[in-house]
Amino acid sequence: MTHEFVIPLFLGSRSPEEAKIALFGTCWDGTSSFKAGSRFAGYAVREASYGMEEFSFYQQESLLEIPFTDYGDLFLPPGQKERALSDIASAVNEIKSKGQFPIAFGGEHLLAYPLIMSAWETHKNLAVIHVDAHADIRPDLWDDPLTHATFLGRIGDQIGFENIKQFGIRSGSKEEWKIAKHFDTIRPFTIDALKSHIDSLGNRPIYLTLDMDVLDPSLYPGTGTPEPGGIFWDVLIEGLKLLRGKYLVGMDCLELSPHYDSTGVSAQAMAKTLREMIMIANTSAFQP
Numbered sequence: 001m002t003h004e005f006v007i008p009l010f011l012g013s014r015s016p017e018e019a020k021i022a023l024f025g026t027c028w029d030g031t032s033s034f035k036a037g038s039r040f041a042g043y044a045v046r047e048a049s050y051g052m053e054e055f056s057f058y059q060q061e062s063l064l065e066i067p068f069t070d071y072g073d074l075f076l077p078p079g080q081k082e083r084a085l086s087d088i089a090s091a092v093n094e095i096k097s098k099g100q101f102p103i104a105f106g107g108e109h110l111l112a113y114p115l116i117m118s119a120w121e122t123h124k125n126l127a128v129i130h131v132d133a134h135a136d137i138r139p140d141l142w143d144d145p146l147t148h149a150t151f152l153g154r155i156g157d158q159i160g161f162e163n164i165k166q167f168g169i170r171s172g173s174k175e176e177w178k179i180a181k182h183f184d185t186i187r188p189f190t191i192d193a194l195k196s197h198i199d200s201l202g203n204r205p206i207y208l209t210l211d212m213d214v215l216d217p218s219l220y221p222g223t224g225t226p227e228p229g230g231i232f233w234d235v236l237i238e239g240l241k242l243l244r245g246k247y248l249v250g251m252d253c254l255e256l257s258p259h260y261d262s263t264g265v266s267a268q269a270m271a272k273t274l275r276e277m278i279m280i281a282n283t284s285a286f287q288p
């Protein structure tokens with residue numbers, strides 16, 4: 001056969017056997033509190049990835065030089081929350097058992113819950129960096145304690161809120177505001193605030209959970225919960241670059257509902273962010 005047949009995985013994806021870093025889609029939207037649709041993120045991001053260069057001007061590296069694989073989307077049946085969460089937990093554990101750095105992307109932010117808990121089970125001194133427009137620490141949403149608007153509260157209940165810092169938050173309930181004030185979790189998304197926090201962590205293992213609705217909705221309308229007043233991509237990437245060389249143990253990049261953005265720029269923003277995150281992961285002294 002002289003022709004090349006392409007399965008549209010993320011730009012630059014290698015075979016799993018060659019990979020130190022594993023990208024995988026977690027695309028499910030069963031607790032989305034306003035507009036659902038992040039179950040469709042996977043294809044949109046991979047398609048968008050072919051519209052960008054493999055070389056990053058920001059980090060002066062090429063995706064083609066980085067040993068990463070895209071496993072595709074994990075099958076997560078709509079409507080089955082417990083199964084979705086437990087399947088993500090077992091998938092990420094399997095990826096880490098191969099010595100691969102996990103980067104999950106796509107669906108609603110609840111899906112970070114099993115990813116962070118998996119990191120914490122291995123690294124009890126875990127520090128969580130949460131980037132989002134929303135606080136996500138409600139005690140419950142409509143009597144459910146485990147949704148995309150509450151999951152970080154359940155993480156805090158278990159790992160301790162003092163091990164969480166939140167950047168870019170501009171929306172939440174009065175109750176969340178009180179919790180955030182009590183535990184001093186919220187910081188602005190500025191280079192100074194991020195640098196001072198990351199420096200304070202020293203060699204602690206870090207998990208980064210990134211809800212892309214931290215971006216201003218004029219740049220990133222492809223979300224079910226757009227929140228005016230956000231940051232722009234250049235600020236996001238300058239902040240994320242501060243994690244280069246740190247002891248990262250896992251990352252996610254979540255909340256893309258591509259159908260709300262007919263221009264496709266939101267999927268492009270997530271693809272470009274993932275390119276940079278793959279490069280940052282490659283600098284981590286990762287131990288599974």
Ligand code: MN
Pocket residue numbers: 109132134136148211
């Ligand atoms: Mn969120």
Ligand code: MN
Pocket residue numbers: 132133134211213214225255
């Ligand atoms: Mn959010």
